Amino acid sequence: MTELPSIRVGPSRSPASGPQEDKLPSSEPSVSDPAEVEATHGPSVFRVENLFFYYGDHLALRDITLDIRPREITSLIGPSGCGKTTFIRCLNRLNDLIPGTRLEGRVEFDGESLYGPDVRAIELRRRIGMVFQKPNPFPKSIYENVALAPRMNRMKGNLDDVVEESLVRAALWDEVKDKLRASAFSLSGGQQQRLCIARAIAVRPEVILMDEPCSALDPVATFRIEELMEDLKNDYTIVIVTHNMQQAARVSDRTAFFTVDTSQGGRTGVMVEIGATSKIFTAPSDQRTEDYITGRFG
Amino acid sequence: MTATAERATVPGPPSGLSARARRRSELTGRDVTVSAVLAVAAFVPAAALVWLTYEMAKQAYPAIVFNGWRFFTTKTFTLGNLYGGTPIVHHGYQAAHGAQYGVLPFLFGTVVSSAIAVVVAVPLSVGGALFLADRVPARLQGALGTFLEVLAGIPSVVFGLWGVFTFGPLMSRTGFKWLAALHIPWLSGSPGAGQGLLTASLVLAVMIIPIIASTTRELFRSVPPLTKEGAVALGLTPSETARHVTIPFVRTGILAATILGLGRALGETIAVLIISGNALNIYPHSIFDPFSTMAAGIAAILDGALTDSTGMALHALGEVGLVLLLVTLLANLGGRFLTRRFSVGGLPVGRGI
Numbered sequence: 001m002t003e004l005p006s007i008r009v010g011p012s013r014s015p016a017s018g019p020q021e022d023k024l025p026s027s028e029p030s031v032s033d034p035a036e037v038e039a040t041h042g043p044s045v046f047r048v049e050n051l052f053f054y055y056g057d058h059l060a061l062r063d064i065t066l067d068i069r070p071r072e073i074t075s076l077i078g079p080s081g082c083g084k085t086t087f088i089r090c091l092n093r094l095n096d097l098i099p100g101t102r103l104e105g106r107v108e109f110d111g112e113s114l115y116g117p118d119v120r121a122i123e124l125r126r127r128i129g130m131v132f133q134k135p136n137p138f139p140k141s142i143y144e145n146v147a148l149a150p151r152m153n154r155m156k157g158n159l160d161d162v163v164e165e166s167l168v169r170a171a172l173w174d175e176v177k178d179k180l181r182a183s184a185f186s187l188s189g190g191q192q193q194r195l196c197i198a199r200a201i202a203v204r205p206e207v208i209l210m211d212e213p214c215s216a217l218d219p220v221a222t223f224r225i226e227e228l229m230e231d232l233k234n235d236y237t238i239v240i241v242t243h244n245m246q247q248a249a250r251v252s253d254r255t256a257f258f259t260v261d262t263s264q265g266g267r268t269g270v271m272v273e274i275g276a277t278s279k280i281f282t283a284p285s286d287q288r289t290e291d292y293i294t295g296r297f298g
Numbered sequence: 299m300t301a302t303a304e305r306a307t308v309p310g311p312p313s314g315l316s317a318r319a320r321r322r323s324e325l326t327g328r329d330v331t332v333s334a335v336l337a338v339a340a341f342v343p344a345a346a347l348v349w350l351t352y353e354m355a356k357q358a359y360p361a362i363v364f365n366g367w368r369f370f371t372t373k374t375f376t377l378g379n380l381y382g383g384t385p386i387v388h389h390g391y392q393a394a395h396g397a398q399y400g401v402l403p404f405l406f407g408t409v410v411s412s413a414i415a416v417v418v419a420v421p422l423s424v425g426g427a428l429f430l431a432d433r434v435p436a437r438l439q440g441a442l443g444t445f446l447e448v449l450a451g452i453p454s455v456v457f458g459l460w461g462v463f464t465f466g467p468l469m470s471r472t473g474f475k476w477l478a479a480l481h482i483p484w485l486s487g488s489p490g491a492g493q494g495l496l497t498a499s500l501v502l503a504v505m506i507i508p509i510i511a512s513t514t515r516e517l518f519r520s521v522p523p524l525t526k527e528g529a530v531a532l533g534l535t536p537s538e539t540a541r542h543v544t545i546p547f548v549r550t551g552i553l554a555a556t557i558l559g560l561g562r563a564l565g566e567t568i569a570v571l572i573i574s575g576n577a578l579n580i581y582p583h584s585i586f587d588p589f590s591t592m593a594a595g596i597a598a599i600l601d602g603a604l605t606d607s608t609g610m611a612l613h614a615l616g617e618v619g620l621v622l623l624l625v626t627l628l629a630n631l632g633g634r635f636l637t638r639r640f641s642v643g644g645l646p647v648g649r650g651i
């Protein structure tokens with residue numbers, strides 16, 4: 001386990017501040033000089049350079065280059081099928097599980113190549129948590145769902161405390177503290193999703209990847225998860241895929257817009273632009289982004 | 299009946315009806331026919347089971363009266379002198395001179411051999427199925443799966459012969475010899491030619507592995523990839539994922555498959571008969587000793603029993619068959635009970651903290 005640095009970089013926020021306040025970061029200068037970015041934000045958590053991704057012969061992502069900065073929420077938006085899920089799964093090497101896939105280009109995590117020859121994907125994944133589009137609790141008790149990975153990873157500390165802390169952070173503790181031994185399947189969909197978030201933070205990752213975490217949830221549960229992300233941002237770097245543009249605007253600091261490109265034959269995902277959320281939503285630099293966020297996308 | 303009456307008086311949707319009546323009111327004549335046919339089909343197995351049990355009990359009845367509880371305490375099963383001597387009379391029923399009917403050695407053999415078979419077969423089946431479903435590329439998987447199903451269909455006499463000719467002698471020269479050298483009580487003694495309890499149990503295991511493994515493989519294939527990915531994304535290793543996520547996900551199904559295999563082992567006749575060393579009245583003192591099971595015993599004795607002029611030998615075999623039937627039913631009910639306990643409300647539940 002790498003210790004989380006205690007110094008917070010970026011605009012500091014008190015966790016108590018309501019989710020309505022300081023939503024959009026005060027307009028970020030459109031810096032393109034990496035050195036300058038680094039000076040204000042610290043080193044990137046992920047640095048993706050010229051990434052190409054193939055499912056067999058099908059080129060699903062072309063030439064993606066972007067940085068994910070620490071302790072920020074980066075949202076990925078774009079039409080269905082543009083490769084958002086594919087991309088986010090490249091960041092924890094989950095696509096390794098799909099036979100016939102191939103990745104070209106460079107992905108750096110914490111300054112080191114993620115796909116290097118001696119990288120141990122299993123250990124890396126412990127530093128990169130993931131929350132999926134649909135809740136996927138394990139067929140175990142609520143307690144065991146959270147405790148399993150810390151126990152497997154032989155994390156130090158009292159397991160009960162880890163479980164409680166994670167559930168508190170995931171804003172689920174009050175609802176489940178009296179039935180920790182009950183099956184995780186007995187929870188509602190929204191509770192299950194928060195359990196999955198608790199499970200992800202129990203291993204104290206440095207990054208949390210979220211693939212449409214709220215797509216199966218009602219507005220109240222969605223709001224709770226957004227609140228939660230706001231809180232988690234103090235310690236974690238978050239990458240979230242969302243179809244909900246308001247959500248991206250509400251929670252994220254930076255937004256990347258992906259789209260499907262058919263100009264070279266085949267349907268290939270490309271990144272159109274990435275920038276401060278406020279800029280992407282008010283003054284996008286590409287017509288395609290503007291069409292998409294204003295709902296003019298075909 | 300009420301449906302039509304109410305519909306006649308209350309116009310509009312029959313909102314006051316019970317859910318059942320409402321559902322019924324939606325059925326067409328064709329639906330009714332179909333559900334009647336299905337209902338009959340559903341009751342056929344139940345009726346067959348009741349009928350079978352009744353017939354067995356009827357056949358066994360004179361022996362039940364004749365033997366009383368001694369049936370379960372006597373360690374010998376002999377038909378007595380079938381060609382002379384004065385018949386024994388007991389509770390108004392006759393049996394051949396010197397006849398003694400005790401199910402104990404058979405019962406013991408059945409239970410122990412099936413238990414060993416299941417204990418050996420389940421981990422191998424689950425492990426093999428997991429390997430097939432998770433590690434083997436899709437193309438090869440189909441071929442290997444077919445292979446399992448073919449294996450499940452091989453006649454048991456073939457397994458029996460293989461046990462006698464090849465497997466038994468091989469084990470007695472190797473594994474059994476090493477096991478006996480450890481001098482653990484009940485696991486020691488002379489393996490002989492490899493015909494006896496352990497060989498038969500292992501052959502039973504080999505016979506039920508395809509049954510359990512092919513069912514379990516289907517179960518593993520039904521585990522949602524999303525659930526497995528959840529474990530992988532947490533940094534769990536493949537074996538941790540299997541142990542804590544994949545297997546728990548299908549454990550009730552594995553239990554059901556195990557009961558299926560157990561049923562086959564309990565009732566296996568010819569393979570056991572061939573390999574058991576055919577010892578009707580020997581209560582094995584070592585795992586290598588000859589033994590017999592209820593099923594194999596019935597097959598072995600039936601010929602002689604048919605010549606018993608008092609008819610009691612046949613009734614006694616009927617009683618053995620009845621016990622076998624009851625043991626099998628009990629195993630099934632036990633399995634159902636466990637399945638239920640493991641899946642409260644249809645949900646897989648962990649053992650908790």
Ligand SMILES: Nc1ncnc2c1ncn2[C@@H]1O[C@H](COP(=O)(O)OP(=O)(O)OP(=O)(O)O)[C@@H](O)[C@H]1O
Pocket residue numbers: 055058060078079080081082083084085086087098267269
């Ligand atoms: N396992 C797979 N095998 C082959 N092709 C795949 C696989 N998963 C995704 N694809 C293809 O890759 C492309 C991108 O899919 P992806 O799921 O990443 O899109 P997405 O942006 O997440 O879409 P959505 O918003 O609908 O979730 C699609 O054309 C899809 O058909």
Ligand SMILES: [Mg+2]
Pocket residue numbers: 084085086211
């Ligand atoms: Mg997706």
